[in-house]
Amino acid sequence: MIHFYVKSTKGQTSPDINLSDLAGSAGRLDIISRCINSALWLSNAMRRDVVFHTILHGEPNPPIYIRIEGAKLRKVQPDERNISIFLKKAIERFKDGKEIESTPGIFVSRKSFEQLIEDNKEKTFFLLSEEGKSLEPLDKVKYTDAFFILGDKEDLIDSEIAYLEKYKLNRVSLGDKSYLASHCITIVNWLNDKI
Numbered sequence: 411m412i413h414f415y416v417k418s419t420k421g422q423t424s425p426d427i428n429l430s431d432l433a434g435s436a437g438r439l440d441i442i443s444r445c446i447n448s449a450l451w452l453s454n455a456m457r458r459d460v461v462f463h464t465i466l467h468g469e470p471n472p473p474i475y476i477r478i479e480g481a482k483l484r485k486v487q488p489d490e491r492n493i494s495i496f497l498k499k500a501i502e503r504f505k506d507g508k509e510i511e512s513t514p515g516i517f518v519s520r521k522s523f524e525q526l527i528e529d530n531k532e533k534t535f536f537l538l539s540e541e542g543k544s545l546e547p548l549d550k551v552k553y554t555d556a557f558f559i560l561g562d563k564e565d566l567i568d569s570e571i572a573y574l575e576k577y578k579l580n581r582v583s584l585g586d587k588s589y590l591a592s593h594c595i596t597i598v599n600w601l602n603d604k605i
Contacts, residue, residue, distance in 0.1 A: 411459050417559075421439050423471040443494045460599075
């Protein structure tokens with residue numbers, strides 16, 4: 411199982427989302443939708459061995475944690491607008507104090523970054539960074555329960571990185587160029603497919 415976490419720095423936490431303006435009024439939920447597409451879809455197939463995580467930090471009700479499990483996901487189409495409709499449903503069905511399965515395979519709850527990391531502490535954490543060690547060559551044993559962490563258009567803040575460093579954090583790089591988060595996910599999946 412491979413896990414991807416993409417921080418949504420300004421992702422709107424109200425279900426009053428303008429689906430025609432995901433990049434502006436929705437706090438760049440377009441980035442999160444593209445990352446979900448890259449994490450979970452192949453041509454005419456779903457990656458059942460991938461779990462995608464995000465925490466929305468935008469107004470008015472942060473943080474809202476959303477987890478999408480490829481093995482259980484149903485009815486979602488791979489286009490940005492359709493994915494965003496299901497994110498909106500998750501935010502609409504959010505209930506403080508409990509985890510809700512808003513639609514098959516999509517779970518929503520209140521969770522901080524620190525709680526997410528603590529809940530997954532048995533996994534191997536990889537922070538994608540241009541200054542990291544090259545991700546290649548991949549080792550199937552090493553990446554069996556990998557948890558890859560990325561920022562959206564902004565990096566993680568220092569306190570989040572400091573928290574990660576309490577665990578076995580591996581800083582890894584896809585090279586010295588800065589790629590879009592969704593492209594990084596595609597590359598990691600491609601490298602893993604080669605094993």
